Amino acid sequence: MLKYRKEGDASFLSHREAMRAMERALRRSGLPLDFSEGFSPRLRMSFSPALPLGVAAEAEYLEVGVAGEVDPDEAREKLNLALPAGLRVSEVLPVPPNMPKLSRWARFGLFRVEDGGETLYLLLALSGEGQGRLKDAVVALAQRGMAAERPMLTRVGLYASPDEVFEDVRGKVIIFDGRTGELSEIEEEPDGLD
Amino acid sequence: MPPLIFWGYELSEETELFLGEELAGVTRPGRYLGIEVNAYRKPFRSADVTCVLVYPDAYEIGMSHLGLSILYEEINERDDAMADRAYLPWVDMQESLERRGIRLFGLESRVPLGEFDLVGITLQHELTYANVARVLGLAGIPLTAAERGEGVPLVIGGGPGAFNPEPVAELFDLLVLGEGEEVLHELIDAVKGWKSTERRERGALLRACAAIPGVYVPSLYSVHYRPDGAIESIEAERGAPMPVRKRRLTDLDRWRHPRRPVIPLVEPVHDRCSLEIFRGCTRGCRFCQAGMIYRPVRERAEESLRAWAWELVENTGCDEISLSSLNSADYTRILSLSGGLASEMGEKHVAVSLPSLRTDTFSVELAARLRRVKRTGLTFAPEVASPRLRATVNKVVSDEDLLSAVSAAYREGWRKIKLYFMVGLPGESEEDVEEICALVRRIMREGAHGGPAKGLRLSVSVSTFVPKSHTPLQWARQMSLPEITRRHFILKDGLRMRGVNLRWHTREMSYLEGVLSRGDRRLLPAVLAASRQGCLDSWSEFFSWERWLGALEAAGLDPSWYVERERPRSETLPWDHLHAGVDRDFLWEEYEKAVRGETTPDCRFSECSECGACSPPRAQLRLAGEAAP
Numbered sequence: 001m002l003k004y005r006k007e008g009d010a011s012f013l014s015h016r017e018a019m020r021a022m023e024r025a026l027r028r029s030g031l032p033l034d035f036s037e038g039f040s041p042r043l044r045m046s047f048s049p050a051l052p053l054g055v056a057a058e059a060e061y062l063e064v065g066v067a068g069e070v071d072p073d074e075a076r077e078k079l080n081l082a083l084p085a086g087l088r089v090s091e092v093l094p095v096p097p098n099m100p101k102l103s104r105w106a107r108f109g110l111f112r113v114e115d116g117g118e119t120l121y122l123l124l125a126l127s128g129e130g131q132g133r134l135k136d137a138v139v140a141l142a143q144r145g146m147a148a149e150r151p152m153l154t155r156v157g158l159y160a161s162p163d164e165v166f167e168d169v170r171g172k173v174i175i176f177d178g179r180t181g182e183l184s185e186i187e188e189e190p191d192g193l194d
Numbered sequence: 195m196p197p198l199i200f201w202g203y204e205l206s207e208e209t210e211l212f213l214g215e216e217l218a219g220v221t222r223p224g225r226y227l228g229i230e231v232n233a234y235r236k237p238f239r240s241a242d243v244t245c246v247l248v249y250p251d252a253y254e255i256g257m258s259h260l261g262l263s264i265l266y267e268e269i270n271e272r273d274d275a276m277a278d279r280a281y282l283p284w285v286d287m288q289e290s291l292e293r294r295g296i297r298l299f300g301l302e303s304r305v306p307l308g309e310f311d312l313v314g315i316t317l318q319h320e321l322t323y324a325n326v327a328r329v330l331g332l333a334g335i336p337l338t339a340a341e342r343g344e345g346v347p348l349v350i351g352g353g354p355g356a357f358n359p360e361p362v363a364e365l366f367d368l369l370v371l372g373e374g375e376e377v378l379h380e381l382i383d384a385v386k387g388w389k390s391t392e393r394r395e396r397g398a399l400l401r402a403c404a405a406i407p408g409v410y411v412p413s414l415y416s417v418h419y420r421p422d423g424a425i426e427s428i429e430a431e432r433g434a435p436m437p438v439r440k441r442r443l444t445d446l447d448r449w450r451h452p453r454r455p456v457i458p459l460v461e462p463v464h465d466r467c468s469l470e471i472f473r474g475c476t477r478g479c480r481f482c483q484a485g486m487i488y489r490p491v492r493e494r495a496e497e498s499l500r501a502w503a504w505e506l507v508e509n510t511g512c513d514e515i516s517l518s519s520l521n522s523a524d525y526t527r528i529l530s531l532s533g534g535l536a537s538e539m540g541e542k543h544v545a546v547s548l549p550s551l552r553t554d555t556f557s558v559e560l561a562a563r564l565r566r567v568k569r570t571g572l573t574f575a576p577e578v579a580s581p582r583l584r585a586t587v588n589k590v591v592s593d594e595d596l597l598s599a600v601s602a603a604y605r606e607g608w609r610k611i612k613l614y615f616m617v618g619l620p621g622e623s624e625e626d627v628e629e630i631c632a633l634v635r636r637i638m639r640e641g642a643h644g645g646p647a648k649g650l651r652l653s654v655s656v657s658t659f660v661p662k663s664h665t666p667l668q669w670a671r672q673m674s675l676p677e678i679t680r681r682h683f684i685l686k687d688g689l690r691m692r693g694v695n696l697r698w699h700t701r702e703m704s705y706l707e708g709v710l711s712r713g714d715r716r717l718l719p720a721v722l723a724a725s726r727q728g729c730l731d732s733w734s735e736f737f738s739w740e741r742w743l744g745a746l747e748a749a750g751l752d753p754s755w756y757v758e759r760e761r762p763r764s765e766t767l768p769w770d771h772l773h774a775g776v777d778r779d780f781l782w783e784e785y786e787k788a789v790r791g792e793t794t795p796d797c798r799f800s801e802c803s804e805c806g807a808c809s810p811p812r813a814q815l816r817l818a819g820e821a822a823p
Contacts, residue, residue, distance in 0.1 A: 010229065012218070017224045021231070024231065027511030028509070029511075054218040054223075084230060084459065085229045
């Protein structure tokens with residue numbers, strides 16, 4: 001599994017275009033890749049849920065099958081040499097055999113919302129129950145005076161459940177409910193270890 | 195043209211701010227980023243000579259073009275020069291640029307086009323001529339060469355359109371005829387020398403460039419017309435060559451570009467790497483301009499192509515290599531090259547493909563070995579169906595050739611086959627068009643080794659014959675719109691059957707192509723007016739025949755005079771001062787043979803046809819080795 005960033009100009013690449021760039025880089029890297037069988041073999045890859053155009057990301061994931069041993073640091077370096085500016089692999093991680101598929105666990109996206117004032121975090125279900133669109137959430141934030149109309153947005157993490165976000169952030173986290181259009185603040189469960 | 199020094203101000207600054215604010219609001223912003231892998235991104239200020247190469251159409255089309263990628267590397271490999279790239283932005287981005295008053299910029303440097311020394315624009319076909327004016331307008335560069343003064347780039351044209359650029363010739367300071375690799379370096383040297391002189395006088399630079407073989411400086415030639423509208427004479431200023439002769443490379447193995455092609459960020463129309471295996475074609479199809487202007491055939495050596503193919507795969511990570519040329523099955527060692535590459539590359543999951551096929555069993559078997567092609571279907575171009583017209587166009591493919599090719603394809607498992615036909619040829623009757631229907635019906639009936647081709651889907655694509663400069667049919671008449679309409683309806687009636695899908699080119703687009711392909715300098719005001727009114731003819735949604743008609747009328751021009759008139763041999767043609775390597779007398783003899791229905795054999799397999807492209811005869815013909823078994 002690759003963990004990568006998509007920043008600057010590269011945040012204007014569509015999901016499909018970023019996938020293309022990643023596939024090309026993987027093919028160029030010379031890593032032992034796992035291809036599907038058949039007439040036109042395809043690289044076995046799965047990506048994080050699509051990111052809207054213009055939104056940067058600090059922790060996207062890509063799962064790709066390999067057919068052999070891979071040295072994580074070497075792979076990272078090779079890939080970064082073959083990627084367009086703004087797309088950067090930050091970590092190459094082995095996937096444990098019992099790990100669920102990316103599409104199964106990456107259900108919630110956490111977005112950093114910056115407009116020059118106080119930075120806040122927005123949590124959004126990307127699939128399943130309560131799924132919401134980032135655009136609608138930003139409109140809701142602006143309507144309630146919580147952020148400017150066109151803030152800078154960065155997806156900072158992907159999670160299986162809302163409470164996992166506190167492993168990465170400290171601060172105000174607002175969750176948007178796609179069904180009702182409501183915003184509510186969530187707080188870390190006190191676990192007494194802090 | 196000297197770089198202007200603004201302290202504390204970068205030429206790209208305005209563009210950067212603009213992109214930051216506008217990118218989120220346009221479709222496919224990836225087109226405008228310039229952060230592609232393998233892009234050189236040379237600093238603008240580091241180069242003695244700055245160039246920007248422009249494809250006057252959308253990014254997705256321009257990024258598929260081999261010619262500019264060759265020149266891009268040639269320039270960037272020099273220490274003293276840099277090349278950036280630009281394309282015609284999509285209409286939403288055009289609107290943003292105009293609204294914000296931002297000039298069109300080079301994608302990598304983000305510097306406005308007007309700040310470069312050289313702006314090179316390729317003319318691939320006539321329906322991009324209005325786009326060229328649009329590009330210059332968006333760049334804020336004065337549209338015509340005559341209006342350009344100090345500090346304005348030299349606007350250079352090239353590509354097949356340079357062989358009759360007359361309708362847009364005055365938009366260019368100069369044009370390059372033929373293959374650009376060598377001449378480009380000579381031009382850059384000339385500009386570099388001129389920039390180091392004290393008085394940088396534009397006229398002096400243009401005269402120096404005109405002395406470089408292959409360079410056409412339109413402002414040094416004047417055209418005089420007769421009262422009946424035809425050309426009286428074309429006169430060159432003292433010192434300007436008459437005619438201007440095209441440039442051509444001889445030993446192609448010494449020229450190996452591109453090696454690290456820029457990888458498009460937005461998916462291009464042809465998403466693959468091209469390996470150019472040879473240039474030129476001497477099949478001698480009389481309607482085909484490429485087959486005349488790029489003579490003779492010059493094949494590259496097989497070993498060097500193989501090594502180059504690997505270099506391309508390693509540098510781009512592409513999953514398909516296309517063996518490109520005007521007719522790849524003709525490459526002398528095609529079996530060994532394609533077979534060898536396909537098996538080596540198969541292990542790396544890279545497919546090898548051929549862009550076009552000849553209409554014969556050999557080609558089908560060749561394609562069958564390159565498995566990947568199967569997914570998309572096969573294409574054949576018989577062009578015409580009646581034996582008489584086959585002789586006229588000098589493309590001798592019999593019904594049996596086509597049937598056996600289709601049978602072979604069917605046997606190999608293909609169920610989707612595309613056939614290209616052409617209507618409107620000189621001497622073509624309506625019965626000749628009905629023969630196309632009969633041939634297609636026969637394929638459906640007998641396409642599987644004499645039996646009905648069950649499940650076969652034939653896509654029949656029909657273009658309109660448009661006479662092109664420097665071809666034997668350059669004197670011929672192009673048919674009127676009603677004549678072409680009748681032909682389309684004959685096909686429509688005759689091909690109503692299961693499994694056959696008929697498509698034809700928009701008639702008015704072909705008609706406009708005909709106006710421009712044999713047009714003269716008087717058309718420029720109409721091109722400019724159409725461009726101002728938003729005609730972007732290569733994008734069908736922005737093509738407007740009504741606007742063009744209005745523009746032509748306002749310029750006092752009758753399109754049918756350009757299109758539907760057969761020219762006598764004695765008439766001076768608008769491109770008679772430009773020499774494409776093939777002699778005018780040879781072309782005329784070929785025209786007469788076309789009318790008589792006589793064929794001319796390919797000089798690779800027969801005697802020299804004395805077309806004039808080689809001197810002495812056959813001297814520049816290069817074949818890669820022994821004929822394939």
